[in-house]
Structure formats: C-alpha cells, structure tokens
Amino acid sequence: MAPKQFPELNKIQEEQLKASLQQWSLSNGLVMYPPNFDSFQVNVAPITLFPTPIPRHCFDDAVAVQKIFNKLYINVVAKETKWLVEILTDLARFDPEFTGRLFKIYQELIADGVLQPLSLGIFRSDYMVDATLDKIKQIEFNTVSVSFGGLSTKIGELHQFLNATGLYDNKYNYKYYEDDEIKASPSVDEIADGLADGNYYYNEEKNSTGTIVLVVVQPNERNSFDQKLVEYSLFQRHKIRSYRVTLEDIESEITVSGDGKLYVKETMDEISVVYYRSGYGPGDYDVNSEKTWQGRLILEKSRAIKCPSILTQLSGSKKVQQLLTDKKVINKLLPSISSSELELLLSTFVDILPLDDDDSEEGASLAKKLAFEEPQNYVLKPQREGGGNNIYKSEIPKFLNKLKKEEWGAYILMKLINPQTYKNKIIRNNDIYHEDIISELGIFGTTVFNEETGEIKTNKNAGWLLRSKFETSNEGGVAAGFGCVDNVYLY
Ligand code: ADP
Ligand code: MG
Numbered sequence: 246m247a248p249k250q251f252p253e254l255n256k257i258q259e260e261q262l263k264a265s266l267q268q269w270s271l272s273n274g275l276v277m278y279p280p281n282f283d284s285f286q287v288n289v290a291p292i293t294l295f296p297t298p299i300p301r302h303c304f305d306d307a308v309a310v311q312k313i314f315n316k317l318y319i320n321v322v323a324k325e326t327k328w329l330v331e332i333l334t335d336l337a338r339f340d341p342e343f344t345g346r347l348f349k350i351y352q353e354l355i356a357d358g359v360l361q362p363l364s365l366g367i368f369r370s371d372y373m374v375d376a377t378l379d380k381i382k383q384i385e386f387n388t389v390s391v392s393f394g395g396l397s398t399k400i401g402e403l404h405q406f407l408n409a410t411g412l413y414d415n416k417y418n419y420k421y422y423e424d425d426e427i428k429a430s431p432s433v434d435e436i437a438d439g440l441a442d443g444n445y446y447y448n449e450e451k452n453s454t455g456t457i458v459l460v461v462v463q464p465n466e467r468n469s470f471d472q473k474l475v476e477y478s479l480f481q482r483h484k485i486r487s488y489r490v491t492l493e494d495i496e497s498e499i500t501v502s503g504d505g506k507l508y509v510k511e512t513m514d515e516i517s518v519v520y521y522r523s524g525y526g527p528g529d530y531d532v533n534s535e536k537t538w539q540g541r542l543i544l545e546k547s548r549a550i551k552c553p554s555i556l557t558q559l560s561g562s563k564k565v566q567q568l569l570t571d572k573k574v575i576n577k578l579l580p581s582i583s584s585s586e587l588e589l590l591l592s593t594f595v596d597i598l599p600l601d602d603d604d605s606e607e608g609a610s611l612a613k614k615l616a617f618e619e620p621q622n623y624v625l626k627p628q629r630e631g632g633g634n635n636i637y638k639s640e641i642p643k644f645l646n647k648l649k650k651e652e653w654g655a656y657i658l659m660k661l662i663n664p665q666t667y668k669n670k671i672i673r674n675n676d677i678y679h680e681d682i683i684s685e686l687g688i689f690g691t692t693v694f695n696e697e698t699g700e701i702k703t704n705k706n707a708g709w710l711l712r713s714k715f716e717t718s719n720e721g722g723v724a725a726g727f728g729c730v731d732n733v734y735l736y
Contacts, residue, residue, distance in 0.1 A: 248736040249734075249736070251667075251669060252415065252421050254413075255415065259294075259677070263677065265412055266289070266294065266407060269403050269406055269407075270290065270292070270403060271287070271289060273399055274399060274473075275289065275290050275396060276290055277290045277291075278466075278467040278469065282465075288674065289672070289674075290400075290729075291673040292400050292671070292729050293669045293682075293713055293730075293731040293732075294670040294672060295413070295669055295670065296404045296711075296731065297667050297682070297684050297713055297731050297734060298667060298733075298734050298736050299686060299733040299734065300374060300379060300735075300736065303374045303380065303381045304709075306381050306589060307381050307593075308688055310586075310593060311370060311690045312690060313579070313589070314368070314590070315366065315692050315704050316701065317569065317578055317579060318368065318388060318557070319366070319692060319694045319699075320579065320699065321560045321569070322364070322694075323694060323695065323697070323698070324578070325577070326696075329556065329565070332565060332568065333348050333351075333559050334348070335564075336562060337349075339655035340628055340655060343530075346530075346538065347555055350541065350542055350555055351559075353542070354546065359696075359697070361505075361548050361551070362696050362697040362698070363446055363447070363693060363702070364550065364551065364552075364696050365440070365520075365550050365551065365552035365693050366552070366690070367391055367439050367440075367520075367689070367707070368387060368388055368391065368690045368691070368692070369386075369391035369394075369688065369710065370386050370387070370687065370688050371383065371384040371385050371387065372593065372686045373664040373684070373685055373686070374664055374665060374684075376665040380592060380593075381593055381686070382594070382595050382662045383566075383594060384662070385561075385563065385566060386561060386566060387561055388553055388557050388561030389524070389525045389553050389561060390521050390524070390630075391689065392468060393432075393468075393710045394435075394475060394689055394710065395433045395472065395473070395475050395478075396730050397433075397710040397732070398431065398432055399433075400730050401427070401732045404427055404429075405424075405429055408420050408421055408427060422734060425735075426735050427732065428735070431707070432689050432707055432709065432710065434478050434482060435689065435705065435706070435708050437479040437483070438691070438705075438707070439691025439692075439703075439707060440458050440475070440485070441485055442693050442702070442703050443517060443693060444485050444517040444518055446693050447549065454485055454486075456516065457514045457515070457516055458485060458487040458517065458520050459487070459499070459507070459519045459520065459544075460472060460487050460489045461490060461519060461521045461522060461524060461544070462489050462491060462522050462523050463491065463522070463529060464491045464493065466522070466523075472489075472522055486514070488509050492524060492530070492536075492537040492540040492541055493532060494540070495539075495540030495541075495543055496536060496539060496540055498511070501543060505548040506548050507519070507544070507549045518550050519551045519552065521553065521558075525630045525631060526629060528631075550693075556696065562628045563597075563626045563627070563628055563629075564599075564628060567598070567599055567657045567659075570597050575587065595660040596660040597657055597658070597659045598658045599612060599654070599658075600612050600616070600645075600654060600656050600657065601654040616642065616645055616658055617641075617645075620639055620642055621639065622638075622660060623658050623659060623660060623661060624637050624638075624661055625644065625645070625656050625657075626657050626658075627656055641658075664683040664684065665683070666683055667682055668681055668682070669713065671729050672729075680717070681715070681716040681717075682713040682714060682715060682716060683713065683714060683716050684713040685711070686709060686710070686711055687709060687712065689706070689708050689709065689710070690705060690707055691705050692705065710730070711732050711733050713729055713731040714728035
C-alpha cells in the first residue's frame with residue numbers, strides 16, 4: 246500500500262498552520278535554545294510540518310527487535326566481559342585520549358573493587374528503511390546519552406493536534422490522518438520510568454523518593470528542554486527529584502561519603518542514579534580537562550548506579566557493532582534466542598567490515614579493497630559518538646591515504662543504506678523548507694542489569710524517535726543543526 250500524499254495547503258492555510266505549530270510548540274516545550282542563547286529565550290525546535298511515512302511493518306519490526314538488542318548488549322557487557330575488554334584494549338591503543346582514558350577509569354574501578362554492580366541502560370537503536378528491500382536496517386546502537394525522547398513525544402502530540410483540529414485539511418476541518426496512523430511516542434514517560442527503575446534498585450527494591458537522580462549535562466546545552474521534559478516526567482510520575490551538574494562542577498558540587506555514597510554537597514541529597522547526558526565524546530572533556538576527567542572518576546567510583554556504566558558506554562562502539570554482525574557471535578551471546586528472533590535480528594544488519602591491519606581477520610582485506618574500488622557504496626566511521634565524524638563515499642580513499650596504515654584499524658567500513666526520500670516540509674526559525682528528506686527511526690529501550698552476574702532486572706521498550714534531514718546532507722544531528730525532529734505516519 247502506498248502512503249497518502251502530504252497535505253496540500255494553499256499559502257494562507259500554510260501560514261495558519263505555521264502560526265498554530267509555533268504557538269503549540271512554545272506553549273508545550275517543543276523548544277530548543279538558539280545558538281549563543283540567553284537563559285530566558287527559546288526557539289521552536291527544528292521540526293517537520295507533517296509526519297513522515299514509515300511502513301507499519303518496518304516500525305513493528307524495529308519495536309519488536311528492541312528488547313533483543315537490549316539483551317544482546319547486556320550480554321556483551323555482563324557475560325562476555327573478557328571479550329569486550331580485549332576489544333577495548335585494542336581500541337584504547339588506537340584512541341588513547343578518549344576511549345583509552347575511559348578504559349583506564351574502568352581498570353581503576355576493577356582494581357579498587359566495584360561498589361555498584363548494577364548498571365542502568367537507556368539505549369536507542371537507530372534505523373533507516375531501505376527503499377529497495379522495504380526493511381529496516383540498523384545505523385547504530387547507542388548506549389550513552391541518547392537524546393530526543395522528550396521532544397519526540399511532543400512532536401507526536403503536536404502533529405496529532407494539528408491533524409485533529411483540521412489544520413491539515415485544505416477544505417473542511419477534517420482529520421487528514423486516522424488516529425492510529427499518527428501515534429505519539431511514549432518515550433518521555435518511559436525513559437523517566439527507566440530512571441525510576443534505577444532509583445528503585447538502588448534503594449534495594451523500594452520506591453524511595455528520598456534519593457535523587459544526578460543529570461550530568463554539557464555546559465551551554467541547547468537541547469536542555471528535551472532533558473527537562475524527562476526530568477519533569479520523572480517527578481510527576483514518581484516524585485523523584487533531579488539535580489543538574491556539568492562534569493566540570495562535580496568536584497565542587499558533589500561529595501562522596503566514606504561508604505561511597507554520592508551526595509549533593511549543598512543539600513546532602515543522596516544520589517541514586519548518575520544519568521549522563523554528557524561525557525560521550527572527547528569534546529565533553531576539553532574545557533578544563535583534568536577537572537572534568539576527575540569529575541567522571543568521582544562519579545564512577547561511587548555507589549550510585551551509572552546510566553550507563555563505563556563498560557556499557559564503550560560497548561556501544563562502532564567496532565563492537567561490526568563484530569556483532571557475525572551470526573556465530575550472536576549465537577554465542579544469545580544462546581537461547583528463537584529462530585524467528587534470530588532471523589529478525591540478523592535482517593537488520595548491513596555489511597560492516599573491519600579495517601584492522603591484521604589481515605587474518607575476516608573481511609579486513611576485503612574492506613581495504615572495497616574502500617578504494619567502490620567507495621560510493623560505503624561510509625567510513627571512527628569510534629566516535631554524536632555526529633559529524635563520518636567520512637562518506639568518494640572522500641573515503643583520500644581520507645585513508647592520509648592516514649598511517651596502523652591507524653586504519655580504528656575505523657569500520659559500513660555499507661550505505663538507501664532510504665526512501667519524501668518531500669515533507671521542515672520549519673526552522675521562521676522559514677519553511679520544501680526539499681527531499683530522509684528519515685532515521687530510533688527505538689528507545691531501558692534496562693537495569695547486574696554487570697557481575699548478568700542478571701537482568703528489567704528489559705523494556707521505551708518509545709521511539711523519528712529524525713529527518715535534507716537528503717543532500719550526510720549527517721543527521723538535530724542539535725548540530727543538520728536535521729530536525731519528526732514523527733512517524735504509519736501506513
Ligand atoms: P554518530 O555516532 O556520530 O551518531 P552514526 O553511525 O549514527 O554516528 O552516523 C551518523 C549519521 O550518518 C547517521 O545519523 C546517518 O544519517 C548517517 N549514516 C550512518 N551510517 C549510515 C549508513 N550505513 N547508511 C546511510 N547513512 C548512514
Ligand atoms: Mg547516530
């Protein structure tokens with residue numbers, strides 16, 4: 246079945262739609278700080294006017310496979326720790342300044358004795374729908390600082406409002422989409438529930454409101470309302486308070502008791518969960534580097550549950566993703582997986598090849614050949630998070646040639662997914678852009694698990710996110726200014 250076309254509105258109707266969209270967004274927190282902002286002024290977040298079509302069966306697959314992915318990464322961290330540590334030892338050599346430094350903190354923790362074996366995961370698995378295959382294909386699995394769970398719920402509600410009040414209809418005030426075609430993501434609440442799960446297990450399986458969540462944020466964060474929406478939900482649904490701090494300010498604002506408990510100095514509020522919305526890239530440690538790394542170390546050494554733990558964070562590296570595309574590895578990590586689940590999981594993978602110098606590794610020499618002979622089909626990725634780091638298509642040979650051969654191992658070569666394009670409309674500031682866009686579907690999941698025993702306390706779905714960008718731009722980061730927040734129209 247083909248999706249409905251986007252609503253076709255005349256100029257006056259589009260102006261009315263825009264005004265209504267802006268007012269709703271400002272009233273309901275679908276907002277972001279502009280560049281160089283003052284604390285009292287916001288912008289409507291970059292968003293689409295209409296929801297973008299996603300085949301329902303693709304959406305259902307992505308939702309269905311989430312808990313399997315959660316479990317896969319849990320088992321990488323908790324059951325195949327030795328294997329993961331070996332991989333990370335290599336990555337640390339390639340990237341001593343960042344991966345290496347995080348890894349060193351992990352080693353220090355192990356040497357000192359880990360105070361908190363429980364780890365909280367708030368994950369997001371990202372996909373594009375391959376237009377030819379009509380199937381979801383995974384872009385990456387994010388294990389740290391996943392964003393847009395808050396704004397995703399809001400844009401779903403916005404599109405529902407615009408639809409239900411008739412603003413998508415060009416003649417009457419009819420609904421253009423059926424209600425079940427444009428669901429709003431429950432992510433804001435379900436991510437908050439994930440944090441509450443962490444608080445619950447920290448307090449020995451009690452719903453305590455006496456402990457709080459520490460939200461570790463970047464200085465001058467522009468996407469803070471996405472985070473605040475989750476914090477408000479956490480308070481509204483669970484009466485759990487939260488406290489925001491930058492890595493740089495940990496030493497001055499946070500203190501640790503003799504038994505490793507973490508407290509806010511000023512109020513002596515005990516911290517159950519450290520929720521990282523910062524700390525995932527080297528840039529987060531650039532300003533006052535020694536102090537920020539020291540801040541991270543203090544948090545990691547404490548008894549609070551980390552979201553995520555260092556090992557869980559590093560399990561999200563592109564190298565691990567590449568190794569997990571091997572069926573033998575999957576079977577080892579998920580020995581009791583059903584054949585239909587296994588098939589679904591494997592169907593989400595595209596070819597990812599290593600570029601390690603060790604030619605004995607399967608695929609390494611093939612990758613080197615492909616990178617030069619058909620770069621137009623590939624993207625080259627370093628072990629980095631947060632957008633703007635990849636090398637695309639014809640840039641790949643030039644880029645590799647500039648590197649030393651020994652450095653190639655820090656990259657993976659991934660087959661490009663070929664997504665459907667749509668002519669949706671994007672609104673940024675006061676301007677409406679009408680260009681071909683491509684979309685990336687992210688599915689959230691949360692889990693509490695024991696890193697030492699492998700016991701899984703919770704494993705849940707937590708809603709979704711659709712992000713779209715102009716087809717002409719390679720990267721999709723919303724905060725980075727390339728993309729926008731969208732929602733699904735299921736057909
Ligand atoms: P990061 O950790 O920086 O977010 P990603 O792996 O998500 O890295 O890549 C960034 C962006 O590059 C994605 O959001 C997507 O738009 C694009 N991209 C990455 N891998 C592919 C791929 N295999 N095919 C098509 N686009 C891709
Ligand atoms: Mg990404």
